[in-house]
Amino acid sequence: xxxxxxxxxxxxxxxxxxxxxxxxxxxxxxxxxxxxxxxxxxxxxxxxxxxxxxxxxxxxxxxxxxxxxxxxxxxxxxxxxxxxxxxxxxxxxxxxxxxxxxxxxxxxxxxxxxxxxxxxxxxxxxxxxxxxxxxxxxxxxxxxxxxxxxxxxxxxxxxxxxxxxxxxxxxxxxxxxxxxxxxxxxxxxxxxxxxxxxxxxxxxxxxxxxxxxxxxxxxxxxxxxxxxxxxxxxxxxxxxxxxxxxxxxxxxxxxxxxxxxxxxxxxxxxxxxxxxxxxxxxxxxxxxxxxxxx
Numbered sequence: 001x002x003x004x005x006x007x008x009x010x011x012x013x014x015x016x017x018x019x020x021x022x023x024x025x026x027x028x029x030x031x032x033x034x035x036x037x038x039x040x041x042x043x044x045x046x047x048x049x050x051x052x053x054x055x056x057x058x059x060x061x062x063x064x065x066x067x068x069x070x071x072x073x074x075x076x077x078x079x080x081x082x083x084x085x086x087x088x089x090x091x092x093x094x095x096x097x098x099x100x101x102x103x104x105x106x107x108x109x110x111x112x113x114x115x116x117x118x119x120x121x122x123x124x125x126x127x128x129x130x131x132x133x134x135x136x137x138x139x140x141x142x143x144x145x146x147x148x149x150x151x152x153x154x155x156x157x158x159x160x161x162x163x164x165x166x167x168x169x170x171x172x173x174x175x176x177x178x179x180x181x182x183x184x185x186x187x188x189x190x191x192x193x194x195x196x197x198x199x200x201x202x203x204x205x206x207x208x209x210x211x212x213x214x215x216x217x218x219x220x221x222x223x224x225x226x227x228x229x230x231x232x233x234x235x236x237x238x239x240x241x242x243x244x245x246x247x248x249x250x251x252x253x254x255x256x257x258x259x260x261x262x263x264x265x266x267x268x269x270x271x272x273x274x275x276x277x278x279x280x281x282x283x284x285x286x287x288x289x290x291x292x293x294x
Contacts, residue, residue: 004052006045011060013088014081019067020060020089021045023052029122030094031292033059034086036104036129037155038172038203040066040193042186046281047101047288055099060089062106064202066193072201077209082109087117097122099292103277104129105206114236123292124238127284128246128274130253131260132212133232138253139214139222146214148248153216155207161200169194180278229260237263239291241284243272265291 004023011018021041031051033044044059051057061068063085064077071077086109090098100121102110107129114121130138138145154160164172169191177187194200207213215221238261244251251268258264267287269276277284 001053003049004057006048006052011089011092013092014084016063016069016071016085018060018063018069018085018089020058021048022056022058023048024054024056026056026093028054028056029096030090030098031055031057032086032090032093032098032100033057034100034102034106034110035059035062035065036102036106037206038176038190038194039103040190042189042193043103043277044101047277047285050285051288056093058089058093061193062109064205065199066196070196070198070202072198072205074205074208077202077205079109079112079210082206083113083116086110086113087120090120099123099125101125101127101288102129103127104274108132108210108212111232111234114234114238115232118235121236124234124236125288125291126238126240127277128241128243128249130249131232131234131257133227133229133260134253134255134257136212136222136225136227138250139212140220140225141223142252145250145252148250149214151248152207152213153221155204156213160204164200164204165194176275179273180275182278232260234261235263237291239265239267239287241267241269241276241287243274243276243279244268244270245272246274248274 006021006023009020009022033047035043041059041061048057048059064070100110107126111131114124211225213221215223272279
């Protein structure tokens with residue numbers, strides 16, 4: 001079966017305009033893909049082409065990214081707004097439970113939505129994105145994870161935009177495109193997405209708005225949080241795909257995860273990094289297909 005063609009679209013949701021890529025026919029089961037930092041909807045092209053053959057596959061640019069709306073106020077990136085974005089976007093495409101696939105910051109939103117609205121999410125697939133409770137505990141008390149996450153405080157800094165934009169976005173490219181060997185067409189698309197007016201600030205505001213970060217001088221970070229674990233239990237069948245060579249989100253974040261995700265499967269990919277969907281798209285697609293099969 002040939003790959004499904006990808007189309008562009010725009011949708012209004014939660015009072016904002018969202019750009020998205022989609023493949024597949026309306027009326028089919030929705031598979032909604034949420035990207036992370038500093039990606040955009042195009043990160044999921046290999047998945048859209050595959051799942052669009054027999055599903056409605058949709059990947060939006062999340063709030064602050066690429067061609068979607070970019071509020072400049074940090075408060076606009078608090079978790080409740082991000083969750084409502086995704087809930088409202090999904091409702092534009094289906095009134096039935098859908099499959100939610102998410103990576104990195106997109107995964108943070110997906111974990112929260114599945115916990116708050118299990119009736120909406122039929123299956124949850126997470127790629128290298130930690131559940132909030134173990135992540136908060138690690139940021140507060142695990143020196144190894146604190147060191148691995150030190151970059152988060154750099155991205156919260158007021159000068160982060162200037163540093164990331166310097167030399168043609170060299171730092172962002174080194175973190176991402178160079179790591180997974182992105183071909184020239186992908187590189188051009190990412191550079192264009194990062195250069196959209198207001199995009200760098202929008203992307204970085206996800207970090208600035210979140211209390212989940214390691215301690216910094218005068219700021220205890222995640223150690224100041226008091227989370228009620230019962231509010232974060234995910235009662236949705238969940239597959240976690242984890243590139244075990246992730247140097248920012250350590251594999252120890254998987255330890256004991258079943259305490260908050262009772263219906264859990266974990267696929268550990270030893271040779272993959274944080275960018276597992278870019279490095280091994282075929283394997284990732286096969287794992288997702290097996291998990292969401294009726």
